Each structure stands twice: as structure tokens, then as C-alpha cells.
Amino acid sequence: MFPEEVLEHVFSFLNSHTDRNTASLVCKSWYEMERWCRKRVFIGNCYAVNPRVVIRRFPEVKSVELKGKPHFADFNLVPEGWGGYVYPWIVEIARAYPWLEEIRLKRMVVTDECLEIVAKSFRNFRVLVLESCEGFSTDGLAAVAANCRNLRVLDLRECEVEELSGHWLSHFPDSFTSLESLNMACLGSEVSFSALERLVARSPNLKTLRLNRTVPIEKLSTLLQRAPQLVDFGTGAYSAEIRQDVYSRLADAFSRSKNLKSLSGFWDVTPAYLPAIYSVCSQLTSLNLSYAATRSPDLTKIVSQCYNLQRLVVLDYIEDTGLNTVSMSCKDLRELVVFPSDPFVGEVDVLLTEQGLVSVSQGCSKLQSVLYFCHQMSNSALISISKNRPNLTCFRLCIIEPRVPDYVTHEPLDVGFGSIVENCKQLTRLSMSGLLTDRVFEYIGTHAKNLDMLSIAFAGDSDLGLHHVLSGCDSLRKLEIRDCPFGDKALLANASKLEKMRSLWMSSCLVSFGACKLLGQKMPGLNVEVIDERENVNSLPEYVPVEKVYIYRTVSGQRFDTPDFVRIMGKDKDDLYNLS
Amino acid sequence: MNMEDGLNLTLGLPGRDESDKESCFKNNNNNKRSQLEMNDESNGSSDHAKEVDMENAPATKSQVVGWPPVRNYRRNNIQAKKASETESGMYVKVSMDGAPYLRKIDLKVYKGYPELLKALENMFKLTIGVYSERDGYKGSEFAPTYQDKDGDWMLVGDVPWEMFMLSCKRMRIMKGSEAKGLGYNV
Numbered sequence: 001m002f003p004e005e006v007l008e009h010v011f012s013f014l015n016s017h018t019d020r021n022t023a024s025l026v027c028k029s030w031y032e033m034e035r036w037c038r039k040r041v042f043i044g045n046c047y048a049v050n051p052r053v054v055i056r057r058f059p060e061v062k063s064v065e066l067k068g069k070p071h072f073a074d075f076n077l078v079p080e081g082w083g084g085y086v087y088p089w090i091v092e093i094a095r096a097y098p099w100l101e102e103i104r105l106k107r108m109v110v111t112d113e114c115l116e117i118v119a120k121s122f123r124n125f126r127v128l129v130l131e132s133c134e135g136f137s138t139d140g141l142a143a144v145a146a147n148c149r150n151l152r153v154l155d156l157r158e159c160e161v162e163e164l165s166g167h168w169l170s171h172f173p174d175s176f177t178s179l180e181s182l183n184m185a186c187l188g189s190e191v192s193f194s195a196l197e198r199l200v201a202r203s204p205n206l207k208t209l210r211l212n213r214t215v216p217i218e219k220l221s222t223l224l225q226r227a228p229q230l231v232d233f234g235t236g237a238y239s240a241e242i243r244q245d246v247y248s249r250l251a252d253a254f255s256r257s258k259n260l261k262s263l264s265g266f267w268d269v270t271p272a273y274l275p276a277i278y279s280v281c282s283q284l285t286s287l288n289l290s291y292a293a294t295r296s297p298d299l300t301k302i303v304s305q306c307y308n309l310q311r312l313v314v315l316d317y318i319e320d321t322g323l324n325t326v327s328m329s330c331k332d333l334r335e336l337v338v339f340p341s342d343p344f345v346g347e348v349d350v351l352l353t354e355q356g357l358v359s360v361s362q363g364c365s366k367l368q369s370v371l372y373f374c375h376q377m378s379n380s381a382l383i384s385i386s387k388n389r390p391n392l393t394c395f396r397l398c399i400i401e402p403r404v405p406d407y408v409t410h411e412p413l414d415v416g417f418g419s420i421v422e423n424c425k426q427l428t429r430l431s432m433s434g435l436l437t438d439r440v441f442e443y444i445g446t447h448a449k450n451l452d453m454l455s456i457a458f459a460g461d462s463d464l465g466l467h468h469v470l471s472g473c474d475s476l477r478k479l480e481i482r483d484c485p486f487g488d489k490a491l492l493a494n495a496s497k498l499e500k501m502r503s504l505w506m507s508s509c510l511v512s513f514g515a516c517k518l519l520g521q522k523m524p525g526l527n528v529e530v531i532d533e534r535e536n537v538n539s540l541p542e543y544v545p546v547e548k549v550y551i552y553r554t555v556s557g558q559r560f561d562t563p564d565f566v567r568i569m570g571k572d573k574d575d576l577y578n579l580s
Numbered sequence: 581m582n583m584e585d586g587l588n589l590t591l592g593l594p595g596r597d598e599s600d601k602e603s604c605f606k607n608n609n610n611n612k613r614s615q616l617e618m619n620d621e622s623n624g625s626s627d628h629a630k631e632v633d634m635e636n637a638p639a640t641k642s643q644v645v646g647w648p649p650v651r652n653y654r655r656n657n658i659q660a661k662k663a664s665e666t667e668s669g670m671y672v673k674v675s676m677d678g679a680p681y682l683r684k685i686d687l688k689v690y691k692g693y694p695e696l697l698k699a700l701e702n703m704f705k706l707t708i709g710v711y712s713e714r715d716g717y718k719g720s721e722f723a724p725t726y727q728d729k730d731g732d733w734m735l736v737g738d739v740p741w742e743m744f745m746l747s748c749k750r751m752r753i754m755k756g757s758e759a760k761g762l763g764y765n766v
Binding site for chain 1: 651746
């Protein structure tokens with residue numbers, strides 16, 4: 001038996017949540033020891049547990065991370081008002097953790113009141129990261145700016161913010177000098193440039209600055225000059241009438257930014273200004289040009305100079321030729337993201353095909369993560385990719401038109417994706433598209449033993465497909481399905497598997513009300529939420545399929561903040577009467 | 581609903597008891613319906629593919645909510661860009677001494693000076709010759725010039741291409757003795 005001090009010291013080296021969770025299961029004394037010294041809590045589903053339960057177990061927490069809505073909320077599949085309110089959490093942790101330093105929230109509803117509580121409750125508050133959140137306005141930001149004296153990080157990633165004014169930035173007091181990271185890229189309102197400049201000038205530790213669209217290109221050089229220590233810079237709208245003096249100053253400022261490793265922004269790009277960044281290209285490890293709607297030659301010229309690039313996010317305007325250049329120039333590439341310039345199946349005038357991805361998979365030996373939108377795919381391309389890059393951990397392919405077969409053979413893409421899961425043994429995340437039958441799910445169930453998250457759309461033939469996945473994928477924690485002919489049988493046959501997962505989402509499938517009710521009744525450890533906005537929903541027979549069902553494990557029972565279109569099935573006494 | 585049914589899953593096609601549920605799927609996407617019907621008929625996967633293609637009438641393409649999985653702010657950005665794309669382009673007027681009317685060219689279309697000069701040669705049916713830093717377009721009857729943002733007339737080719745694109749407001753192809761004058765470093 002180790003004395004407590006030794007154990008505590010050993011535990012201080014355990015940083016991952018899974019390691020800590022495992023250690024706490026060894027024995028009662030380790031559980032006790034661990035819970036007292038856990039500083040960071042991560043809750044992947046805010047409805048899986050009550051805040052009070054968390055606080056009771058972990059009294060000394062400095063950092064809280066919470067996630068709310070399911071991933072498909074990003075694509076408008078979760079109706080407004082579903083839930084994910086952070087308020088109850090904020091109230092409890094404000095009371096329990098006065099020395100809390102960090103809050104990270106993803107896909108949650110955050111009100112101005114929540115931000116005001118945060119601003120006033122935590123003396124040593126340092127980090128606020130809100131990713132894909134909504135429900136607050138610039139007034140809430142003003143409260144944070146005015147009150148959080150020791151703030152280091154204010155990171156608003158892809159949030160929907162009510163823009164009352166840009167004045168919030170001016171609320172940072174003159175005495176406030178601790179800023180290290182500011183990401184306001186998602187905001188639409190113009191901030192006072194002089195306030196911004198003064199803030200940057202008095203923040204010697206500022207490493208990340210991501211501006212919003214309203215900061216004009218003419219002002220960028222001023223900011224870069226104020227912050228030569230910047231590592232991560234996001235421009236505003238990168239466009240203006242072409243002026244030599246503006247260009248020269250900008251190019252000069254970039255050339256002096258010796259620490260810059262990451263660039264983003266580039267909205268409304270005027271291509272003639274792009275060469276201003278050439279001097280930093282070879283330093284860059286991360287480049288996001290996904291708002292730069294400019295054609296392949298401009299993009300190719302840039303990436304050809306990015307020898308140290310690890311992460312590239314770009315539009316399909318880069319085309320196969322540009323990706324071929326990437327494969328030859330960016331030998332350190334780990335992550336590739338290609339978004340579609342035309343998200344609808346319109347005329348395909350962009351020459352980006354499966355070939356671009358194949359080239360990158362051939363040339364970039366460290367490639368691990370792919371998100372790729374394109375219009376055509378073949379089994380042979382997928383097989384090549386899987387053989388070139390068995391080290392892939394994340395493979396997300398979106399062929400824009402649903403149910404499109406192999407464009408060469410007209411076969412389903414089962415074999416291609418099968419090859420991906422068979423060869424890429426470390427694959428933890430997979431999204432599929434194109435024409436897929438139950439066969440692909442058989443491959444997945446057989447081979448994808450490390451798969452943590454799977455996204456399926458417009459695929460499969462029968463319940464067998466779902467059964468293969470639920471019964472075969474040992475590591476699966478998140479499964480999201482839309483528009484697949486999967487029904488009650490596979491779901492009910494694998495009910496116990498659902499308790500080992502974080503969540504399952506199924507929309508526009510064939511799961512009936514009756515099955516949802518039965519599942520909810522039989523499995524007290526699951527919340528089975530039927531999300532159905534039809535007016536006549538209460539009069540539909542039991543065998544009718546639900547619009548959407550979201551099933552997640554929980555130790556806190558059903559929630560009580562649901563809107564009228566959400567029913568938590570099988571928990572009411574009424575449901576027992578209706579069963580017969 | 582008998583849970584034991586689930587344990588008897590076979591590798592065959594879905595059971596017939598599904599068929600009376602089909603009438604309740606009328607509210608749902610037509611594609612699902614046709615998929616169920618097709619399962620009873622098709623064997624070859626290529627047949628399956630063709631039938632699916634036929635069933636996926638164009639009407640459904642742009643109506644599917646949340647597909648493709650691209651976030652709202654990205655969609656809006658691209659839509660706006662596409663609307664303005666046809667308007668942009670770096671058009672400059674090109675005049676040629678002695679020609680009755682001017683032409684217009686889009687500088688963005690060219691990758692560099694060689695392509696630009698070739699295009700001008702084709703457009704005006706002339707030969708401009710080779711550029712040299714010291715002598716300009718010596719030996720040629722014509723010299724391509726441009727007016728920059730300051731209003732000055734400059735010889736095409738002196739500055740890097742990117743800078744030229746930024747500063748060129750209009751072009752003029754000079755002819756004869758005037759052209760030769762420029763070649764001698766005025």
C-alpha cells in the first residue's frame with residue numbers, strides 16, 4: 001500500500017480522462033484518492049449525469065468541459081428548443097467551485113445570464129471556450145471582458161451570437177494584460193479598431209488572434225506589427241481595391257512574423273493579395289483557406305510553398321491538380337479537409353475527384369485524418385487509399401449526391417469502405433456515403449474494432465446492417481444514422497450494447513414508437529428520446545416509425561427540460577397502460 | 581414486440597411482416613419505400629444500383645434537410661461568393677496605336693508575362709519580341725506599356741507579375757519611334 005502522498009503524486013501524471021476513470025476503478029482507496037485530486041472533468045453528454053453528482057464526487061475541480069446537443073445538430077437535424085442548456089450547470093459549479101479556471105462547452109445553449117454568472121463567480125477564471133454554442137449576445141461577452149481579470153483565453157468557435165454591438169471588446173479594462181488567445185472569427189459586428197489595437201499592444205502573451213470579417217485588410221499589418229509573437233493568426237475579409245502600398249505593408253508585416261505557424265480567415269479573398277503570405281508559408285503547420293473562394297492556380301501556388309504543413313483546410317477549388325501539389329510538397333501533412341464550393345448537386349465545374357484524395361494518400365505518409373467532399377468515388381480508389389494509408393485514424397467521406405454507386409463499375413461502395421476498415425486498423429472515426437448495402441456493415445462489424453464514432457446516411461438494406469454494427473464494433477461509443485432502413489429488430493436485439501455507448505441517433509429510419517417505448521421501459525440506464533414534430537404525433541399507432549430518436553446512457557434518469565416535441569419514452573406510468 | 585425475434589436474425593431478406601408496415605410509411609420519404617420493394621426483387625448489385633438511380637428523381641436532391649453535411653455559415657458564404665463570381669475579374673483596357681478601337685483583357689486569366697504578351701500578339705496580330713531588363717523590347721516595332729496607379733506610363737515586364745497585376749490600370753501598345761524611345765531607358 002502506497003502512502004497517499006505517493007499515490008497523489010503518481011495520479012498527477014494521469015491526464016487523460018480514460019486513464020483517470022480506469023484508475024478510480026481499481027479499488028476503493030484509489031477511487032477516493034483519485035476523486036480528491038481530479039482537476040479536470042469532461043462530460044461528453046450533459047444529460048448523462050447531474051451536476052450535483054459530479055460536484056459531490058469531484059470537489060477540487062479547476063476545469064469543466066461539457067457537450068450538449070448531438071452532432072447532427074450541426075446540420076439542422078435537431079429542432080430549436082431541444083435542450084442542451086448549460087444554465088443549471090453554471091449555477092451549481094458557480095456555487096461549488098469558486099476557484100474554477102476553465103469552462104469548455106460544445107453545442108450548448110448559453111445565455112447572457114450564464115456568462116454574467118461566470119464573469120462574477122470565479123476569481124481566477126482563465127479559459128472560456130464556446131464551440132458551436134448559441135443563445136448569448138455580445139452583452140454576455142461584454143460581461144466576461146469587463147470582469148474576468150485573469151482571462152487568458154476567449155475562444156468563440158463557430159457560435160451563433162446575437163450581435164447587439166461591437167462595443168463588447170472595449171470592455172476589457174486597460175489594466176487587463178493577460179490575454180493569450182482571442183478567437184472572434186464567428187462574430188459579425190465591427191469592433192472598435194483602436195480598442196482592438198490597444199488590447200493587442202498590451203497583451204505580450206498573445207499567441208492566438210483570430211479576427212472577424214469586419215477587420216479590413218488595410219489594418220492587418222498594424223496588428224501584426226503589434227504582435228510579432230503571434231503563432232496563430234486569422235485575417236478578416238481579405239479583400240480590397242488593389243493598392244501597392246497596402247500590399248507592400250502587408251507583405252512586409254507577414255515577413256516579420258517569424259513565429260506564425262497557423263493562418264486562417266481569408267474571407268472574400270482578392271487573389272492579388274494572396275502572395276503577401278508567401279514569406280510565411282514555409283513556417284506554417286496549419287492553414288485554413290476554406291473561405292478563400294479563389295481558383296486552383298492561386299491555391300496551388302500557396303500550398304506548394306508550405307513544406308511544413310500538417311493541417312490543410314481548403315475548398316474543392318483546389319482541384320486534383322492542387323492536391324497533387326500537396327502530395328508532393330506537404331510531406332508532413334496529418335490532416336486534410338476539403339469542403340465543397342457548391343454544397344448542392346449543381347453543375348460540377350470544379351475538377352476535384354477521388355483522384356485528389358488518392359494522390360494525397362500516396363504522397364503524404366503521415367496522413368491520419370481526412371474529411372473530403374466530392375462528387376464521385378470508386379471502390380478501387382478507396383482500396384488504394386486504404387493500402388497507401390493504413391495509419392488513418394479518421395476517414396470521413398461525403399459524396400454529395402446520396403446513394404451514388406462506384407462511378408466506374410456501378411457497384412455499391414461496400415468493398416471500398418470494407419477495405420478501409422480492414423486495412424486501417426487504428427480507425428476511430430468513420431463517415432460513409434454513396435451506395436452501400438448491408439454488406440458494408442458486415443465488413444465494419446468484422447473489422448472496425450477500434451471504431452469510436454460512425455456516421456451513416458442513405459445506406460443499408462435491412463436491420464441486419466445495424467445489427468452487424470452494434471454487435472461487432474467493440475469500441476463504438478457514438479453512432480449516428482439518418483435515412484436508413486433500420487428498424488426495431490436490430491435495436492432491441494442489441495439493447496444492452498446501447499448502455500456501453502454514449503449515444504445513438506437515428507432519424508428518418510424505421511424505428512417505431514412501440515420499440516422506443518419498450519426500450520425505454522426495459523433499460524432504466526437509457527433515455528430514449530423521440531423527437532417528432534408532427535402535429536398528429538399523439539394519435540399515431542405504435543408501429544409507425546418515429547421521425548427521430550436519440551438514445552443515450554444516463555445515470556440521472558429522464559430530464560425535465562424537454563419541449564413538447566420531445567418525449568422520453570417508457571418512463572411514465574402511462575406508458576405501461578398503453579402497452580397493451 | 582417480442583424481443584426474441586431479434587435473436588433469430590438470418591442473412592436473408594427482411595421478413596414479410598414488414599410489408600404491412602409499408603402502408604404507414606406513406607408519410608415518409610419515397611426513397612425508403614422503393615428500397616424495401618427493391619430488396620424483394622434485385623439480386624445483382626448492379627441492377628440494384630440502376631434502380632436506385634431511377635428512383636432518386638431530381639426532385640429530392642435539393643430538398644433533403646441537412647444534406648450534404650455542411651454547416652449553415654459555410655453554405656451562406658459560398659452562395660454569396662457564387663453570386664458575385666461572374667462580376668469579378670481584372671479587366672483592363674488595351675489600346676494600340678493606330679487601331680480604331682480598344683480591347684479589354686482579363687489579367688487574372690494569365691499566369692505571367694509570357695502568356696499575356698502572347699495573347700496581345702494574337703489579339704493585335706503583331707510581334708512584340710522578347711523582354712530584357714536592360715533593353716526592354718529592343719528590336720521590336722512595338723512596346724507594351726501600362727499606366728499604373730500613380731498615373732505613370734511604365735514598360736510591361738519590369739516588376740514582378742503579381743505587383744503588375746495590382747498596379748496596372750490600363751495598357752497601351754506603343755508603336756514606332758515612341759516605342760524605340762522607351763527601350764533606351766528614358
